[in-house]
Amino acid sequence: MNLTKLSVKRPVTIVMVTLIVVLLGVVSLTRLPIDLLPQFSLPIAIVQTQYNGVGPQEIENLVTKPLEQSIGTVSNIENVSSISSEGSSVIIAEFNFGTDMDFASLEMREKVDMIKGFLPEGANDPMVLKIDPNAMPVMEASLSGSDDLSSLQRFAEDELSPRLERLEGVASVNINGGYQKEISVKADLHLLQNYGISMDTLSQIIGAQNMSLPGGTVEKGIQNLTIRTTGEFKDIEEIRNLPITLPTGGTIPLSDVAEVNLENKEVKSISKINGKPSISISVQKQSGTNTVSVSSRINDELEKIQEEFPTRDIKVVIDQADFINLSINTVLKSGALGAVLAMIILFLFLRNIRTTLIVGTAIPVSIIATFSLIYFNGITLNLMTLGGLALGIGMLVDNSIVVLENIYRYRRDGYSKSESAVKGTKEVAMAVTASTLTTVAVFLPIVFVEGITSTIFKELALTVTFSLLASLAVSLTLVPMLSSQILNVDINNEEKSKRKSFILHSFDKGFAKLESIYKRVLSWSLGHRKSTIIIALLVFSLSIASLIPVGAEFIPATDEGQFTVSVNLPVGSELDRTREVVEDVENRLEDMDIIDTVFTTIGSGGAFSMGGSTENQATITGVLKKEREESTFNVAENIREKLSNIAGADINVDVTSNAMGPASMGGAPVSIEIKGQDLDRLEDISEDFVSIIESVEGTREVSSNIGEGIPEVEVDIDSLKASNYGLTTAQIGNAVKSVVSGTTASRYTTEGNEIDIVLKGNDLYSENLENLKNLPINTPMGSQISLEKVADVKIVNGPISINRDSQSRMVTVNSKIQERDLSSVITDIEEKLEDYDLENGYSYEIAGENEQLEEAFGDLGLALVLAIILVYMILASQFESLLHPFTIMFTVPLSIAGGALGLFITNRTVNVTSLIGAIMLIGIVVNNAIVLIDYINTRRKNGEERNLAIKNAGPIRLRPILMTTLTTVLGLLPIAIGLGEGSEIQAPMATVVIGGLLLSTILTLVLIPVMYTVFDDISLKFKK
Template sequence: MFLSDLSIKQPVLATMLAVSLVTLGLFSYRQLSIDQFPDVEIPVLTVETQYPGASPETVEREVTKRIEEALNTISGVRHIESATTESRSMVAVELHLGVRIANAQQDAQAKINAIRADFPKEMKEPVIQRIDFAALPIVSIAVESATADIKTLSSVAEKVIKKRIETVSGVGQVTLVGLARREIQILLDPNKVKAYGLTYGQVSAALQRENMDVPAGKLEQGQRQPLVRVAGKFRSLDAFDRLVVAFRNSSPIYLPAIARIVDGVEERRSASLINGRSGLSLDVVKQSGANTVEVADALEQAIRSINSELPPHIRLRKVVDNSTFIRESVEDVQVTLLLGGLLTVLIVFLFLNSWRSTLITGLALPVSVISTFIVMKALGFTLNILTLMGLSLAIGLLIDDAIVVRENIVRHMQAGADHFSAAREATAEIGLAVMATTFTIIAVFVPVAFMRGIIGRFFFQFGITVGFAVLVSLYVSFTLDPMLSSRWYDPAADPLVPRAWFGRLLNRLNRQVDRLQQVLATTLGWSLSHRWAVMVLAVAAVASSFLIFGKLGSEFMPSADPGQFQVAYKAAPGISLERSAEIAREMESEIRRNPAVAYTYTTIGGTAGKPINEGTIFIRLTPRKTRKHYKLLTAEVRQAIARFRAVRASIEEAGNVGGDVKPIQISLRGSDFERLVPLSEQIMAAAKQVAGAADVDTSEEAPQAEVRIAVNREAAGDLGLDLATVASTVRGLVAGEVVSQFEDRDGDSYDVRLRVERQSRARAADLLGLDLPAQGGRALVPASQVTRLETGTAPSKIRRRDLMREVRISASTAGRSLGEVVGDIQRRAAGLAVPPGYHIDYTGDTEIMMESFGYAMQSLVLGIVLIYAILASQFRSFLQPFALMLSLPLSLLGVAGMLYLVRDTLNMMSMIGIILLMGLVTKNAILVVDFANTQRREGLSRRDALIRAARVRLRPILMTTLAMIFGMLPLAFEIGAGAEFRAPMARAVIGGLITSTVLTLIVVPVVYTYLDDAGARFVRWWTKENAAPAGSIARPH
């Protein structure tokens, strides 16, 4: 072969090429970023709109529906979902993969601008954003104090801590949770305002016109042009005491005469608790592309530095650090990679009984792994769980080619060839078979890398990484291996050379392999004489595998033990922030009774638009060695919080922000909300009866009390009042309005809010006593004269999906797999009467799992087609590849059996393992059939050629198979953080390798004979049918 011949003739060139690859690989490795998963852009847009003071139904009617209808015309829309609450609309648009998110964002902005005139005047400008799922907080920092109040903590956090954290390298955004920002409140006394004949609008106008700086141009002084500014901005609170609101009888009315001026804090919509103690927290998001671990380390240093400068009674503490699990997972995968490599090399040494042969063969590992970092850097990949796991799985693959080449070289040397000729001839003999085995591996990884859907984006880096590593290993086996074999004589290859005690011990092991070869020859001889019995065995093996698969559970992804989880809770709508925090403290206290809980950290409201009756309790567990598995602990915590019956609580994975993240999501859609509710109640009841369904809940929330002010339009019209004036005045007095800004001496700006005193807006009846400006503001009339009160209830949250009202049922799993639980729910729900036009969809992990399994099956089929194409090209036959590919179904028995024995589920990781296995198991068959064909060309009978091929190739087959199995053992044994996530893939491969290796050596030769016979019969038939009849050729005249 060209590469091997060139390397043998030019050893310096071969060495320098390998050294260059390793050098570039090490250089690239130092520049790779570290993250948990690949950075995948999921095309989702959100449109958030504020409509202050509006009820959910009003916001839905006036804002949400109009935005949905406009955005539905954008090209590439897959789903539109919305959540409408008091004063707020959030519309999320999920686009098909492949849609350019930047173009979609521009289209969305244009669509909303086109209908801007249709929105209420009081509505704020819609904010359109892309959802970056990588831009979730990587670290949360608590600001604690035993003595300072929340206002002081907020001031320090906003003015000092936040600004310092934002300067840390790699930090993109810092959000304060639980902030009580300073606010200057002008609290009107309605009686005094009425006594002076003033209106709310007049007070608001006075605050705006008297608190401003106005630029007045510049003076012309030749070369100097000083600016002129009318300075009226308030610089101290005393200035508000001197503000003149109006004049009555030529006497000024100062602001304190009608209002109380309070230097307070804005109405809080979020809170933060650390082990039950009130405080603040900062959620830190890294910049796009920044190294998560490096940013977290830099934040740790910044926290220590800031703590040394803060007053002793205020301290920073890191309460959430998502880099910890990433760091541990990546480090553990690296350890697994190293252990797998050592075990693989050990297997090679045990079989070859030579440290020189082991070194020559083992060089493929470091060169291939390190060289892979070059393509990872070039393509912008990161060191994440999937890329490193790919390398861990490929450890056995990377040395396979080198094992086969070196074993063949040693065999030629033992047959009497010199090491130079052996290296050249043995590599040429085995070269095409090695190339075929390598390309079958690549044939299954290329479809994995280009799978459709979200899962395809995640596994792209995995497939490309393994594929490139395997190509480098092929290059090494054709260059370094033959070159070193030709130049570095190995005395151990000579069986006559005396051995030390350890060598003699290994010789005994190899003699056992010789005996195994004899057993195989005898068994295969019997099988070739009883082909029907072997075929029955093969069919039974395949049928058994499908029976076992039917007993396996299914889920999207296996769950790992991250050492943390969270409890999401919802209290009754309409409660105060203080009451919500009190509930959270009680739940925290109950949770911390568990000795496995290190600490708790709670956020209430605020984040992702959550109302103040909702919160998330983050639970950090003690080190894994000192506690139970986190799944057992979630069950204990679920039982502990069950006594809080007034609260709807559920267990979630830590780190999820916003929305319901439970794996089971059932979407009920229809036009009439009143018909959706009873249907959802029936499905909830059915789900609660299913074993393994936990935390079953509905998105439908208890209605919130509502006071409606109905305007008597006729009476209002007689007084010169319109609805807009009534609404704006009531909103301003009750909800309050930011009418100006106050700038302190440090240059920090704060809102000035105008509203009535709390005691004048505490009861519904108080609203009728508010005065409204009539006759163009020249007179005041009580609200009771033109309005009446109506009490009732209104939905606290309205969900919509694909332009229809939606009620969503959600649930977690406990003790059973996702597929089993959802299957039981579907069977129970199938008997329900669903009205025409109403839909039940299973979304969430169920939808993703089914889509991903479908894409994985497509990749599997494509991989099989590519394998067939490679084998047909290699063996120049349309029939022989079918014999080799019989290894594929024979491996399924081991996959199913292994997963069943260790109680794993069928998930995406085990599915990828099956796809990987399709490329692996054909390697053994290729080696046997290729050698058998060679022997037949040299004159052996078909039977003798197959038996000899099986005997000769048994040793490299055992070496490569055991190397692959032992290389994956560290993954299969769940060593390290997040190992549960990685293990099913390795277990599927190990189980399949075991059964396919045993069955392939027997079944493939038998099927080979059947196909060979069929091919011979076809050739005889074809020859007979196309043979020209005797004498049919006309003779020339």
């Protein structure tokens, strides 16, 4: 090749070009942003509408259905679902992956604007919001100390939050769990009645007295001065002494009819760390920013704040960057170890430090060059890109091994350095180019894969492609140039060094024996072709059969050392009752030494809460110690047993996994959607399904999302009776709200903070139902009546929420799985549900993670078929034959069988990552067959008889084939072992490649020559 000749003739030029490439790569590496996964947006948007005081069925008919029908016409939409609850409609629109969400949300707003004029009067304008998966908190911290929670809250809001929000990359800081102050004005309704004052009048007086207003301008000489009238409250005593004008003309101080105190607002949420009250701090990063760098800046700022305020204790509970750094370090260590193992194999085969170093240059040069390609394509340094490099490390030297081994053979035959470099490279150039193209080609079909699978693995495919193309360039330029300069062959010195080195001598002796065995096996197989093919078929069948007990899942769960305990009490439970249950949970976790930190939030619905009261809910996040032997999954199982006998609460324990991010947002592992129209019948069916699923081995924490009736006090106003007293429904409703809940009459400014002045009746009327019935209502005639005279006060079950999917009502039954794979559990559930008699008009489908699994497997199956076709086309063009490529393609089923055997031996499941490994195998395993068949053809062109050419070519190509196989296998071995954080995702991929490569190599050396003769005979018959 001209390029090779140029490299040999112009070594200085090649060295300079290589140095420039390395320099660009190093600079690119320093500029590459680091993250856990590739950046992408989730194609989901929601439309939220408030219509206060309206039940879910009315919300469904008046708001949700019209909006659903309008939104359903938006382009690229995949599914529309909704939740209609008391006073609220939430519609979730899911789009196809790859949809531009900016344009999609704009089109949604247009459709909503067209329909909002037809929505009922009183309904708020619908809001269209995009869901950003990158908006999840990158850091959760707690603030505690000797001060009370109110002081800590003010410190967090006034000092901590502004300083963090100023940092580059920080989007927002949420503070939760503290006390907020308010001025409580509790009026005595009987005294107000005696003085002839209403609650509305009192609220107006408080608001009117606490004002500062502009008064225009006044001239003073040549100046215009602004006028400002001030009358704001200066202290609480001034509020107590506020003069209240009576209808009779006199005045009384506010304290005569009301108690005025500075109090804490009613607590709606509680945060604790290791059982102690604290303030929770949640930090979100800006979309598209680098998680690691943002986290680093936050940690640096928190350290400064801690030094400035030593009495406050700031503790980072969850930091996403920790797992990212640990995962990336794991991949880097695995890659480095794989490279070292590959170099050792090279040295054992080549027996020369110079030749080893020549081939060894392919690894660092190819990787560093890849960093430049990654940078200029806008790809981040993440678990997928680094995993791609680690997976490719063993393959990076394959081309260089084949080239150098051939150059080395020519040197041993007496050719000069330059001649050996040119002739040796030219002879195998087409073979290594074809083998590289076949490996690269198998990644092209991933472009056609849709959904989260494509988004996550596209960058891995690009990284492997970049690195292999770089290694091809190195093998055809740098390797022959270095060989022409420093490759020395001295057979006498080699023999002396082997005698001196026991390891080299033993290795050569072992290889010679292996070569002798291979010659005999090859000779026998050529003479017993039918027997060889039958043996290969038996091995293939048994290996494929090993997949039966393996099972399948979507993405392997990662052990990140975190777990979450979700506590749900019956709807309507008070915060204090929830706190009691949580304290019981915390006490049971105290004796588990493996737990480092327990972070508790009571009364919070979480990041994706759709609103409503959450005082009955709590979340306990546990962080395990880094130095531990037990897995998080085992710890979670122990916790389930400890908490199993807590009565009156629904408690779920989950292992937290952020590694795949939105990849795991498809719902519970088992999720069955039941559709129909009658809510009562749907509830009955869902209860039956819960019982059926609970009977399946491996299912855990089975539940239905059918809304539980909310106990509430209903004030049913009799409009006829109310009109007799001159009252309207609005007047009565406002009177009840102002007495029980209170109204914010004004705001009091002190020390730069604004505090609500809340006016309400005393607590007497909210203590029990009888007192509420006697709540006094002022009439326009100046008299006072009790509430029960115009309304029926009773306890009822409030309406449930209504879930819809594809414009049909739906109930979902969810389940987690334990100690079984998803595929086998789903199979057992489907068998049991087949016997269930489901009436007409009702249907069910299995969604959740299983739906993602089926979609991903379908897409990857198509990619697998396309990869096989592309590889065949490349082989056909290389060999100028339509028949010979079939010989080589026999390695593909053998490799897939080997991958299946690898999963069986390691007890790993078939999942998305292992299927990606199978696709990679198609491009890798044909390389050995290409090198072998290409050399057989070369010898036949030189005049050798077919069988003789095979018997000579096989042993000669045995060394490079074993070298390339072992370097790839050992390069992947550290990843396949799966040690360290984040390795669970890459390990199945590496396992499939190793298993497939080992089995296919063994059979390639024997079966492919046999198949070559079979197809050659067929070709001769056609020619005749």
